[in-house]
Amino acid sequence: MHREDFPMLDGNIIYFDNGATTLKPKRVVDAMNRYYLEHTSNIHRGDYDAAIQSNLAYDAVRDIVARFVNCKSKEVIYTSGATYSINLVVFGYMRKHLHKGDVVLLNKAEHASNVLPWIKLQEEIGIDIQYIPLDENYEITFDNLVKVVTDKTKVISLAHVSNVIGDVRDVKRIGKYCRENNIIFHVDGAQSVPHMKVDFQDSCMDFLSFSGHKMLGPTGVGILVGREELLEEMEPICYGGGMNSFFEEDSSYELKSIPVRFEAGTPPIAEVIGLGEAITYLEEIGMDNIHKHEMDLKDYFLSRVKEIDNVILYNNNSESGIVSFNLEGVFAQDTSVYLNHYHICVRAGNHCAKLLKDDMPVQNTVRVSLYFYNTREEIDVLIEALKNSKDLFNVII
Ligand SMILES: Cc1ncc(COP(=O)(O)O)c(C=O)c1O
Structure with missing residues (x-):
């Protein structure tokens, strides 16, 4: 389907490495070029026409993402990719809210990006990482998951689709179970959001991470979606311009509201615009x-x-x-x-x-x-x- 939209498919390749990154349709590159060639400017700083055009194009993507995964616009944080999104969850939210001995349930089919940040947190504050046993097909079953939950289980973090086994985890059922049992549910959507309908609210997710480049968008941009109440409680892990309302000599400071509080510095403007175009295209298909x-x-x-x-x-x-x-x-x-x-x-x-x-x-x-x-x-x-x-x-x- 739609092969004519992908210049790389004019060449002599058969591209079966979409789990690593996808090819880019011309309209995504065109959207980024329009920003670079017609209205390059920083965002949320300038009062001239080009800057206003950039603000509009950049800000509109938050609504596009929110519509795509069914969450509120203010729950959408631009990051550099799924890896950064997961690190923001772990070091922005979990470091503040978890304590020594609290159990985080992972599984052995997870990507490094959903294991190593937790290992680092274990080193820092002594959380207890446990692994949901996989079945004979290396998949997670709901029964296996429930069997290892105890009253110490505070978090379940798993990929919606494993990047090796490709099994689709029943996030709707797991999300409902987590909500009923006061367990924070983080979903790594890097391999699902590009390929199937993912519904943040309907699946009772607390956090959802994914990357732009695995869904026709550019590299260098990703998304963290977080439930509003949790984002209000999350700390930034990066500080600087764009995310503060003021700071003073006596070291007092105030941060802006969510989600820009988590987006210090000049963001990947062209990449965010490219991601918005990619999502619009996916929705059309x-x-x-x-x-x-x-x-x-x-x-x-x-x-x-x-x-x-x-x-x-x-x-x-x-x-x-x-x-x-x-x-x-x-x-x-x-x-x-x-x-x-x-x-x-x-x-x-x-x-x-x-x-x-x-x-x-x-x-x-x-x-x-x-x-x-x-x-x-x-x-x-x-x-x-x-x-x-x-x-x-x-x-x-
Ligand atoms: C399941 C899963 N999670 C996370 C990632 C990390 O994504 P990125 O490198 O874009 O941050 C990948 C990348 O392959 C992945 O497959």
């Missing part, structure tokens, strides 16, 4: 259409991959466009180097989920992550390449 197309492609891949006997699949069941596999006896990175000879872009490695090796039989996998501009024909090329992989070492050496 329709998130349900996107998800349906990805599932169709994934099912097609699964049906065709059966033709090859040396492929080991790790996540047949997942309900997203992420497929993780290996060729029997072949190191994952050798497979990705081999596929590059067919101009096929995939990702190989542990995908930053470095604890998953404790549960999986392998540390590294090849990941195909699909998006709406991928096609069955591209999957045919991948299948043919994998079929020919008996000569893999001749090709890559």
